[in-house]
Amino acid sequence: MVLALSGAAQTLDSTGRATTLGLLGRIDPRARLIATLLFACVVVASHWIPTLLIALAASCTAMVFAQLPIASTLKRMAAMDSFIIFILILLPFTMPGEAMFTVFGFPASWEGLWRAVEIGLKANAVVLMLMALVGTMEAVTLGHALHHLKVPERLVHLLLFTVRYIEVLYEEHVRLKQAMKARGFKARNSLHTYRSYGYLLGMMLVRAMERSERILDAMKCRGFTGRIPLLGRYEYTKRDTVFAALMGALLMILIGTEIYHAV
Amino acid sequence: MHIVDGALSNPVVVTGAVLAVGGVAYGLKKLPMEKIPAAGVLSAAFFVASLIHVPIGPSSVHLIMNGLAGLILGWAAFPALFVGLLLQAAFFGFGGVTVLGINTVNIALPAVLAYLVCIKGVRSSNLTTATVWGGVCGALSIALTTLFVAISLAMTGEEFIPAAKFVFFAHIPVLVIEGLLSAVAVYFLRLVKPEVLGAFEEVKR
Incomplete structure (x- = not known):
């Protein structure tokens, strides 16, 4: 069982080079990171519902171009929405304003409803864009791109190690769970269950720690001095200019409609 | 426990980002290059731990x-x-972009505070005392995290206060x-590999 750390069906090929899929996959990762960041800031700062609808439409377009699997991506979005739905449902009742209807004597306000819709649209638009532009990168590429954007080297190294070992530890976790099952363990609401999970967690941490000691030894043996040379080089191509122009135009439209509404 | 984009007011988001940058920078300063592989593997371990669902009543968390x-x-x-939250946001869609800072503070600051309060306790020579302190540490960090999330919501506006109470x-x-x-887990670690607890403290020479 493998835990895929990428939305798109995109992996390193046998020679270790990142293979890319889709039109967006060929865009410079740095450009995709910066575009996501700017898009998020503009969307969060906007308040007019039509502006946010344009943003969400743009995110959906990006999702299609990034060749994200649509069904599973939307499922993830739904999972995120189910987290915030309680807060959004409470809003109409807690925000003062013109009453829309009353439930058990509690008035629900239009202002609260619009606020909830606004938050829902913003959250979905930004996360969808993030998954389309950044989530489709190979996680290692994300590290390299961050390095080229002057993110501290140690943080990048930490990210690269984390990315490398998530799958390994996930498989370890699956093996431990299998061993528990083989001994007749079944998760219930009992102290025994919680104690077993605690031991599982402790064992995972012990193995992780011991693994990291072996990794460091092996790396030192190969001349590790505390730095991993990050060799990825990126070149700006015509495609990136087109991408930048399109994203720039989108941001202009978003800001433009927001200002138009405000005036 | 993740907050999404667009829910919080700008001052809360900016404060969160500034605090997160400070915390991450200080944490990296205390992390020598030699320990980065271990930190990375453990960061991955906690990422995997966040995928474990434990039954609770009819549901699971x-x-x-x-x-x-x-x-x-x-x-x-x-x-x-922070690295775990970044990966979760980008690849699983949990969380968001502008709220990455505040989410990091809400999860990581309680971790550090609970560490500062409980590390002496879990090192106690008495195994029972150590186990109790381990429990205190786990409960305290979650209490602080929910409190911080509630504060982030409450600071954004009056209308969020009921939601904040609900979250808490x-x-x-x-x-x-x-x-x-x-x-x-602390009981187990004390028996099997006690040096893991506080493994990243600077060694006084």
Whole structure:
């Protein structure tokens, strides 16, 4: 069982080079990171519902171009929405304003409803864009791109190690769970269950720690001095200019409609 | 426990980002290059732990275990948990972009605080005392995290205060589970590999 750390069906090929899929996959990762960041800031700062609808439409377009699997991506979005739905449902009742209807004597306000819709649209638009532009990168590429954007080297190294070992530890976790099952363990609401999970967690941490000691030894043996040379080089191509122009135009439209509404 | 984009007011988001940058920078400063592989592997371990679902009543919750992360990583929990949240947001769509800072603070600051309060206790020569402190650490970090989330919501506007209260009380069962599991995990670590607890402290020479 493998835990895929990428939305798109995109992996390193046998020679270790990142293979890319889709039109967006060929865009410079740095450009995709910066575009996501700017898009998020503009969307969060906007308040007019039509502006946010344009943003969400743009995110959906990006999702299609990034060749994200649509069904599973939307499922993830739904999972995120189910987290915030309680807060959004409470809003109409807690925000003062013109009453829309009353439930058990509690008035629900239009202002609260619009606020909830606004938050829902913003959250979905930004996360969808993030998954389309950044989530489709190979996680290692994300590290390299961050390095080229002057993110501290140690943080990048930490990210690269984390990315490398998530799958390994996930498989370890699956093996431990299998061993528990083989001994007749079944998760219930009992102290025994919680104690077993605690031991599982402790064992995972012990193995992780011991693994990291072996990794460091092996790396030192190969001349590790505390730095991993990050060799990825990126070149700006015509495609990136087109991408930048399109994203720039989108941001202009978003800001433009927001200002138009405000005036 | 993740807050999404667009829910919080700008001052809260900016404060969160500034605090997160400070915390991550300080955590990295305390993390020598030699320990980065270990920190990375542990960061991955806590990422995997957050995928474990534990039954609770008719439902189940996923673990956070930031208290345990604090006990092992110390201040390095800040960058380690930040990396986990970044990966979760980008690849799983949990969280958001502008709220990455505040989410990091809400998870990592309690980890560090719980570490500072409990590390002496879990090192106690008495195994029972150590186990109890492990439980305190797990419960305290979750209590602080829900409190911080509630404060972030309440600072955004009056209309969020009921939601903030709801978040706080809804997490009391989670707090109990995390405390229990942390206690057992600390007990286990004390027996099997006690040097793991506080493994990232600077060695005084």
